Amino acid sequence: MTSSIDIERLLAPRVLEIETSGIRRAWALAANCVDPINLSIGQPDFPVPDELKAAAIAAIRNDHNGYTQTNGDAELLASIEKKLTKDVGWSFEEGSGLSAMVTSGTAGALTLACLAILGPGDEIIIPDPYFVIYPTLARIAEGKAVLCHTYPDFRMTADRIEPLITLKTKAVLLNSPGNPTGAVLLREEVQAVAKLCRERGILLITDEIYDEFIFPPTVHASPASYSKDVLVIRGYSKTHGCTGWRLGYAAGPSRLIDEMSKLKQQTFVCAPSALQKAVVDAHEIDLTPMLNKFTERRNMVVDYLGDVTELTKPDGSFFAFPRVPAHLGLSGSEFIAKAIEKDVLVIQGSVFSARDTHFRISFAAPDDQLEKGLSILRSLL
Numbered sequence: 001m002t003s004s005i006d007i008e009r010l011l012a013p014r015v016l017e018i019e020t021s022g023i024r025r026a027w028a029l030a031a032n033c034v035d036p037i038n039l040s041i042g043q044p045d046f047p048v049p050d051e052l053k054a055a056a057i058a059a060i061r062n063d064h065n066g067y068t069q070t071n072g073d074a075e076l077l078a079s080i081e082k083k084l085t086k087d088v089g090w091s092f093e094e095g096s097g098l099s100a101m102v103t104s105g106t107a108g109a110l111t112l113a114c115l116a117i118l119g120p121g122d123e124i125i126i127p128d129p130y131f132v133i134y135p136t137l138a139r140i141a142e143g144k145a146v147l148c149h150t151y152p153d154f155r156m157t158a159d160r161i162e163p164l165i166t167l168k169t170k171a172v173l174l175n176s177p178g179n180p181t182g183a184v185l186l187r188e189e190v191q192a193v194a195k196l197c198r199e200r201g202i203l204l205i206t207d208e209i210y211d212e213f214i215f216p217p218t219v220h221a222s223p224a225s226y227s228k229d230v231l232v233i234r235g236y237s238k239t240h241g242c243t244g245w246r247l248g249y250a251a252g253p254s255r256l257i258d259e260m261s262k263l264k265q266q267t268f269v270c271a272p273s274a275l276q277k278a279v280v281d282a283h284e285i286d287l288t289p290m291l292n293k294f295t296e297r298r299n300m301v302v303d304y305l306g307d308v309t310e311l312t313k314p315d316g317s318f319f320a321f322p323r324v325p326a327h328l329g330l331s332g333s334e335f336i337a338k339a340i341e342k343d344v345l346v347i348q349g350s351v352f353s354a355r356d357t358h359f360r361i362s363f364a365a366p367d368d369q370l371e372k373g374l375s376i377l378r379s380l381l
């Protein structure tokens with residue numbers, strides 16, 4: 001049966017203005033590939049660790065299947081607080097002014113944060129290149145994403161942020177390690193951004209979903225180590241290969257967490273309860289073997305592409321964002337169309353940026369596929 005009402009007329013600008021076509025365009029081009037080498041997916045290629053699978057099954061069997069407290073399962077919250085105390089030195093004792101909450105993925109935390117702080121005309125400064133949902137979330141909250149140009153080194157430093165601050169700026173959003181660039185900010189850089197935000201009375205939101213994907217000798221630095229006026233957002237999707245479990249967390253000033261919690265109560269309600277139980281001990285799992293594998297893959301990307309294009313060596317995440325060499329005379333979109341003709345699926349930079357000069361490679365792909373894909377990209381470049 002076809003719809004008899006004019007749905008088009010009913011749709012709100014907030015959905016009509018969302019640009020979904022970029023990645024779809026790339027995938028549509030790949031529809032005719034017989035056996036595509038897929039270097040486009042932002043999802044780990046390793047399975048959920050067995051301990052977590054077993055804990056999920058046990059939690060379901062033990063009847064942890066109902067709603068949890070809005071802020072999250074008490075055991076999981078305790079584990080998150082312990083992890084943050086270890087990583088950034090925060091105390092969550094009564095009176096500390098800091099709280100944590102479990103969210104429906106990192107995306108859920110980002111959504112709640114934007115809804116809690118942005119109103120019509122309010123601005124949030126985000127990196128360019130950015131993770132695709134950042135501008136959309138600002139739009140959904142009726143605010144505006146202001147792009148902080150970070151080319152060519154992809155460092156969102158205090159010097160680059162400061163000129164963008166206006167009376168309407170409510171927040172700065174950092175993402176280190178970054179998607180799509182793999183750039184990782186240094187301690188002094190995050191410290192300077194934290195200082196700037198504090199001085200200007202602006203909330204600093206730090207999306208640290210790739211906090212464990214850091215290639216030695218680089219270390220992860222969180223601005224939360226230097227300021228308590230920071231909203232830390234992290235998740236389990238990438239670190240523990242469970243993107244479909246929809247589990248993340250946010251921690252920061254209690255006043256803000258309380259408001260995010262109110263919004264959560266009336267929308268997402270809670271993250272899947274059995275799966276919250278499943279990740280209680282996730283932070284105890286040694287991720288070194290996974291990290292070694294991803295370090296090797298990062299090295300493979302640099303070996304294949306480092307001398308044929310301008311490539312900022314990724315120090316974290318599992319993405320690389322090379323520039324299409326000027327002598328080819330191609331935009332990012334034109335280049336990825338050529339790559340797809342050769343069965344390699346990568347994503348044009350314009351999906352993540354106001355510019356269309358680069359392309360994103362995900363190296364969360366099996367080694368043989370990655371090697372094959374990189375060799376084809378090398379010959380094209």
Ligand SMILES: Cc1ncc(COP(=O)(O)O)c(C=O)c1O
Nearest residue numbers: 042105106107131179209235237
């Ligand atoms: C930078 C960044 N933030 C947040 C997310 C959302 O992750 P999730 O909602 O699965 O935790 C992603 C996923 O690709 C990401 O790359």
